[in-house]
Amino acid sequence: MGNSKYLDSLSAEEYAGLTKKLWTIQNHKCFICGEDIDLDLNPTNIDHIKPLVNGGKDDETNFALAHENCNKSKQDADLEVARAIARLSKIIKDAEEKHETPSLKHVLAANDGSLLDFSYKNENEKLVYAFSKTGDDTVRTADIFLDKLSGEKTAFIQVPLQYLYHDEIINPRGINSSIGLLIKEFHKGNPQLHISLARLDGDRIMIFDGQHKAVAQIMLGTKALLVRLFLNTDVDRMIETNTTAGSKLKQIAFDKSIVRQLHDTLYAERIKKYQLDHNLAEDCFSFSEANLVDHFKGERGNIRTYIINSQKNLVTKNADNKLQSYINFEGRGSELPLSYSTFEKTLLSRFINAKTILSTSLDYRADEGLNPRVLEKEQLIQLCNILAEELLIGRYSAEVGTYRIENKVAEGKDKDITDDHLAAYRIFKEEIMYNWIQYIELLIKNFFSLTGELYDDQNLFQIKFPDQLWTNIRSFIRNLRDLPLWKDRTMASTVFGGKQVYEYWSTAFRTGKTPDGTLVLSKPINVVEMIKE
Ligand SMILES: [Zn+2]
Incomplete structure (x- = not known):
């Protein structure tokens, strides 16, 4: 690529030979986009994976083959970063074409994630578990920590992607383009400072916080994520905590319209619970907003707010x-x-x-x-x-x-x-x-x-x-x-x-x-x- 003494020294025949060799090593795929390369039809480039200016070597161990188009439009000089960003863009585009909001869900689905249920037991206040369905029968043990103020029990465990799901109930947000920066950050070798949060929903491990960091690491090839796992959390309370964290407490940068959407979900949940509590069919709406307010009096969270915000959300969105x-x-x-x-x-x-x-x-x-x-x-x-x-x-x-x-x-x-x-x-x-x-x-x-x-x-x-x-x-x-x-x-x-x-x-x-x-x-x-x- 111009600045390579090694490549410049090759004859046309040797260059073609190296192209063929890399093509075979890469399983006929482009290093950046991961799609097939047809050597007869697609113009290609050989490029350094790690740029020379970043200390990359000018030899065969640091070369990769890519479509000329992909190499020209790459988002970073480092091909591993460029590859991560290009593949994420594709996942985002595919989700948008299906009229879905791109999120961790789609990234997991594209990386063999979200396939398996978690096998575990609680033994003497220790979490005992195994990821046998991935072929690893090691039985692991993790301490369970009790937070005396909230009563929440949590454990810190490393979870293979196959066992991770995106929690769309607590965290309905999508991902945005700022992930490119996070990808660069993790690629430099900088560690994740704030751990991802997850909860057990039946036998499923649902990530509800830290999805951008999770996405960046998955796109760089991470196969397992360290999470703080809440073992028996109340979803309503966690939605409320997470909503408040993002609105009143400013812990997370939620925008106001997302808060509306969360309240919308809460309202829908309350309606369902009211029907259940009164043995009403799902399609029975013979009760009023005032009945709901009465029924849930004294409950955590304010049903009046949910009703009004739900209405605002329905107009806006x-x-x-x-x-x-x-x-x-x-x-x-x-x-x-x-x-x-x-x-x-x-x-x-x-x-x-x-x-x-x-x-x-x-x-x-x-x-x-x-x-x-x-x-x-x-x-x-x-x-x-x-x-x-x-x-x-x-x-x-x-x-x-x-x-x-x-x-x-x-x-x-x-x-x-x-x-x-x-x-x-x-x-x-x-x-x-x-x-x-x-x-x-x-x-x-x-x-x-x-x-x-x-x-x-x-x-x-x-x-x-x-x-x-x-x-x-x-x-x-x-x-x-x-x-x-x-x-x-x-x-x-x-x-x-x-x-x-x-x-x-x-x-x-x-x-x-x-x-x-x-x-x-x-x-x-x-x-x-x-x-x-
Ligand atoms: Zn390509």
Whole structure:
């Protein structure tokens, strides 16, 4: 590969001979991608496995054969690292093609993992076990440690991959591209500092924490992982502990939308338990949210929170929600206009009342399409879709993104920032969205007041909206969008220059002027005028 004196010294015939030799040693496979090489059809390269700059030798023991394409597009100069990353990318791609979230589950499946049940016994407070199904009959013993505060019993054992499973209940998260860094780290020979956590589920060993580290090591060829094994843990409590660790306690970087999803699972588990406790069939939903709250009173965890968060999750993650692809769930990055945190604080929290627990049965009026929770979900998705259609689709460009956008405008470096893009960015700023969402609430209430219908002002989206109301909402959003201030580039360093408090924009909307007296609207916002088509 250019820098090899050894390879440069070979004649064309000798080079071809070495190619053939490596091809045979590698079982006709490419060192990087692991797929077959057809020497007649595929251009190939011989390359150093360990780069010379890292102390690799310039001789046959350090050569490998790869597709020329794979070698050109490799993700690391070290071929072992490049191979690990390439094979992981393939596993991720295969999972995504099946519309699954790539996780440790897929990595284990691709590496002969998750096949066997664990054989063990508890003898005098020692864990006695063997991995006989792998051909190893050694009987091993591990101390069982009791944590007096929690009552949890754990043992530390090394487990072959065949006996490891990914715990999708406690840890529904997928893996992300940052694993490349972990692969490099472990390849350098640096040890894993935090041990993976697992629990016994019947005879299965389920890893519920440390999946990124596990994946990185498996991709580098590790065949067994050291885990702290919880022997008789309560799943609900562990979900709660793990959720709290990631949210309130900040032990793990969970993003908020994942917390929602976990609560969703907890809610589903509670429903099942309620049915079981009352001898009800799985498809019987003749009980209410209030019944659930009563039944699980005093229990660890808060069922009210589960119910509300489950609803928020159903709105946010619904495949029909067109706004979803504009929401930044990870909390970082600058491609998308709307952070999950903003979405939750503005739209979700305003329209899904955290205090409301329904006393109608879960399936109340479901057959008529008038179930309050279903209506609430569907109509909130419809609102999200109007926002996406009128403000974002074909207007906002993820490529242009949000990074330093007002600075670029103020500095005149804004050629690729269209008026529509700038308007979308500004309208979805948290302190601005928080205020215009209130006008939507007002126009819904006005509508029902004028038609003379009774409505529940705490749970507006739980009754069916007539078509005319949807037309009004869409007109309001269009008129809001077309206000000149969103496109005004002279305001980039002033009004839009920094983050303002909510009141700043509430004053601006109510009076036309910001609290410091800058005129931003020709007149105060009036919903009656703003719903005119
Ligand atoms: Zn290849």
